Amino acid sequence: MKAMRTAPVAKLVVVIDDDPLVLEATGGLLRSWGCCVVAGKSCDEAVVRLAETEAGRRPDLIVCDYQLSRGLTGVEAIERLRSTFGKIPALLISADATSPSCEVGRRSYQLLYKPVNAERFHAALVAASVLRRPSGTRTNGRDLPQRKAGRVMAN
Numbered sequence: 001m002k003a004m005r006t007a008p009v010a011k012l013v014v015v016i017d018d019d020p021l022v023l024e025a026t027g028g029l030l031r032s033w034g035c036c037v038v039a040g041k042s043c044d045e046a047v048v049r050l051a052e053t054e055a056g057r058r059p060d061l062i063v064c065d066y067q068l069s070r071g072l073t074g075v076e077a078i079e080r081l082r083s084t085f086g087k088i089p090a091l092l093i094s095a096d097a098t099s100p101s102c103e104v105g106r107r108s109y110q111l112l113y114k115p116v117n118a119e120r121f122h123a124a125l126v127a128a129s130v131l132r133r134p135s136g137t138r139t140n141g142r143d144l145p146q147r148k149a150g151r152v153m154a155n
Contacts, residue, residue, distance in 0.1 A: 017065040044075035066094035
C-alpha cells in the first residue's frame with residue numbers, strides 16, 4: 001500500500017478588532033502568510049464565525065486588540081475564547097502602552113504595541129509557533145494600520 005501525502009492544514013488564527021480597517025489589514029496579512037483567518041469585530045462575532053466556518057476547529061492563535069467597544073477588553077475576549085477552546089496562544093495589541101500591562105500580569109499573552117510593523121508581527125507569530133521563518137527571508141516591513149483619535153492611520 002502506498003503512503004499518501006496530505007497537504008498541511010493552515011494554522012487557524014482568530015482576529016478580533018472593532019476597527020474594520022485594522023481587521024481587514026490584519027486578516028489580509030495573515031492570509032498572505034498562509035493562515036486561515038476568522039475575523040470578528042467582537043468576541044461574540046468571532047465565536048459565531050468560528051462555528052459557521054470552522055465547525056468547532058480549535059484556533060491555533062488569537063490576535064486581539066486591547067480596547068474593544070462596549071467596554072470589553074481584549075484580555076476578556078481572549079479568556080472567553082480560552083474558556084471554550086482551552087489554552088490558546090494569544091497576541092494582545094494595544095495603542096496605549098499603559099493600559100494592558102497591569103491587567104495582563106502573569107497571564108500568557110504576548111503584548112505588542114501599535115504601530116506593529118509586519119516584521120514584528122511575523123516574529124510574534126513565529127514565537128507562537130504559528131509560522132516558521134524561512135531561512136534568509138524577511139517580511140516586507142509594512143506597518144499594520146494604527147488607530148489614532150478614532151481614525152486608522154497607516155504607518
